[in-house]
Amino acid sequence: MSDSVMSPEYTEAVKNLLFQLADDDFMYSFRGSEWLGLAPHIEADIAYSSISQDTMGHAAMYYTLLENLGAGKADDLAHFRPASERRNSILTERVNGSGYYLETPHYDWAYAVTRSYFYTQAKKVKIDSLCESSYKPLAEIAVKVRMELYYHRLHWETWFKQLMSSTDVAKKKMNEAIALVLADFGDVFSYGQQKVAIESNGLIGSEEALKQKWEMSIEPLMTSLQMQMPKIPDQLVKNGRNGEHTKDLEEGLTTLSEVYKFDSAAAW
Amino acid sequence: MNNEKTFYHEYEIFSKRTPSSAFQHQFSLLAPNEEMALIMAQENFMRREPVADIWIVNRKHIKRMNAEEKMTLGRLENKEYRTTKGYGYLKKKWRQYEQEMLDEKEILSWGGERK
Numbered sequence: 001m002s003d004s005v006m007s008p009e010y011t012e013a014v015k016n017l018l019f020q021l022a023d024d025d026f027m028y029s030f031r032g033s034e035w036l037g038l039a040p041h042i043e044a045d046i047a048y049s050s051i052s053q054d055t056m057g058h059a060a061m062y063y064t065l066l067e068n069l070g071a072g073k074a075d076d077l078a079h080f081r082p083a084s085e086r087r088n089s090i091l092t093e094r095v096n097g098s099g100y101y102l103e104t105p106h107y108d109w110a111y112a113v114t115r116s117y118f119y120t121q122a123k124k125v126k127i128d129s130l131c132e133s134s135y136k137p138l139a140e141i142a143v144k145v146r147m148e149l150y151y152h153r154l155h156w157e158t159w160f161k162q163l164m165s166s167t168d169v170a171k172k173k174m175n176e177a178i179a180l181v182l183a184d185f186g187d188v189f190s191y192g193q194q195k196v197a198i199e200s201n202g203l204i205g206s207e208e209a210l211k212q213k214w215e216m217s218i219e220p221l222m223t224s225l226q227m228q229m230p231k232i233p234d235q236l237v238k239n240g241r242n243g244e245h246t247k248d249l250e251e252g253l254t255t256l257s258e259v260y261k262f263d264s265a266a267a268w
Numbered sequence: 269m270n271n272e273k274t275f276y277h278e279y280e281i282f283s284k285r286t287p288s289s290a291f292q293h294q295f296s297l298l299a300p301n302e303e304m305a306l307i308m309a310q311e312n313f314m315r316r317e318p319v320a321d322i323w324i325v326n327r328k329h330i331k332r333m334n335a336e337e338k339m340t341l342g343r344l345e346n347k348e349y350r351t352t353k354g355y356g357y358l359k360k361k362w363r364q365y366e367q368e369m370l371d372e373k374e375i376l377s378w379g380g381e382r383k
Contacts, residue, residue, distance in 0.1 A: 057346050144344055151340035 013197040014135050015069055016087070017204060020191065020241055021126075022062035023088035026078055027249070028119060029055035030256050031092065032112075034101050040109055047155060048112075054148045061141045068137070076264075079257040083249045087192070090240045091119060091184040093249040101255075110173035113163060114181045117156035118218075118230070122188050124149050125213045126204065134202035157221065164225050178230060186233045189214070192241025279305040280330065282323040283314060291323055302326070 006014070032052030039045035063074035071077060086093075094115070097107035127149060130142035163170045189211045191198045199206050205213075211232060222229055238244040276298040282291040295313060299305035305324045314322075333341075348354030368374070 053347070053349075054344070057344060060346075147342035148344055150342065154337070154340050 009197065010201055011069060013194065013201045013203060014138070015066060015071055016194040017191070017198050018062050018066050018069075018138070019087040020194075021130075022059050022066065022077070023086050023240075024092050024123075025055050025059035025062065027086075027088045027092040027252065029053070029059060030252060031094070031096055032116075034096055034105075035107065035112060038105060038107055051116075051152050051155060054152065058145050058148075061144070065137055065141065075260065079260040079264075083245045083253060084243045086240070086243065086245060086249060086253075088240050088249075089184070089188045089190075090238050090244075090246055090249075091115065091181065091188055093240070093245060093252055094180075094184060095248050095252075108173075108177065110163060110170070110177040111180060113156060113159045114174060114177040116152075117160040118181055118185065119188070120149065120152045120156050121217055122210075122214050124153055125210050125217060128213075129205035129210060130203075133204060138203070161221065161225065164227065182230050182232065183237075185230075186236040187239045187241055189232070190236070190239055190241050192239050194241065275300055277301070277305075278327040279309075280325045280327055281305070281309045281313070282325065283309075284320050285318055287320045289320070291321070296327065 029052045032048060032055065035045070035052075036049050037045060039048050059078065060074060063077045066072070066077055067074045096112060097105070099105040099107070124146075127142050127146050131139055131146065133139040133142065160174075163174050189207045191207060195207060198204060204210075215229065215232075219229065238246065277300070278296055279299055279302070280296050281294045283294050284291050294309075297305060297308055297312070299308055302324050306322060309322055309324065310319070
């Protein structure tokens with residue numbers, strides 16, 4: 001459907017979905033950017049930073065679509081909206097570990113790898129579905145994003161495989177990370193209160209269908225690693241799609257918007 | 269495929285013209301082992317050119333990309349920030365600041381007050 005013939009209800013549903021997609025990639029890439037200089041070795045550092053930049057680029061495309069729909073300036077949407085208005089999954093807002101970037105960051109690489117692998121695999125499932133979206137501008141962006149996802153997915157799958165096939169210490173850390181990631185995975189495939197509007201307008205596949213595709217997509221790797229299939233919880237502690245978030249998000253937003261808020265009229 | 273049992277192996281040959289130049293892939297040849305590959309490479313292909321060094325690599329030791337892996341090479345054209353041309357506007361901006369009047373208002377603003 002093109003912008004000119006859209007009903008107000010349809011436009012609302014598109015905007016709601018776009019906020020979920022944009023906020024997911026935005027927070028995920030912000031957390032990724034906090035690894036700069038801290039990854040296990042220099043090539044891993046560059047590769048992860050590149051992936052974070054790519055992902056920030058994907059968020060920017062979604063925010064631009066929102067800008068085109070009259071939701072406000074893309075940069076403002078990314079920086080100014082308070083936590084209660086954010087629609088990202090709580091998985092993407094979680095800190096990387098204890099400590100802060102500028103002082104004693106004790107970040108957890110096993111968590112970074114697991115969150116990234118599960119998240120990117122989920123993103124791939126969503127993007128494949130979005131390529132068929134009834135909202136044409138979104139389908140066109142999905143085709144572009146898909147191009148860069150091949151590398152992102154392979155990158156994290158490879159790390160995941162390597163660490164799971166490594167020492168007992170590595171396996172222990174990975175299993176702890178998997179438990180943490182899964183505890184927050186409940187809202188990844190949720191559309192929150194917008195479920196009916198988003199699904200009935202054919203913007204993207206249903207929550208259940210995508211969840212099933214995600215499970216099928218990681219099953220071969222889990223089998224080859226002789227691992228149990230990860231179980232996505234049915235009961236949600238918080239649903240980020242409804243604006244329910246952890247304090248990690250508020251702290252993260254304060255940090256990431258600090259410079260932009262300092263002089264929002266500056267031309268960068 | 270049972271390459272281990274064949275007498276000949278495929279070798280990829282790399283060489284450089286001077287000690288400080290980069291290695292370049294030149295060609296491949298068949299040989300029973302690395303030593304034989306080296307003497308073949310040198311006399312068959314490099315007798316008319318100066319050579320500073322030669323590398324011999326058994327082809328089976330090269331990790332190649334399959335069709336699926338080649339999919340990972342795609343990239344979006346939205347990364348001007350990774351190239352120098354993405355910062356071309358800086359020159360103009362710099363010139364603009366250089367040409368701005370150094371007036372009293374400007375100098376006072378250095379004290380921390382907003383202009």
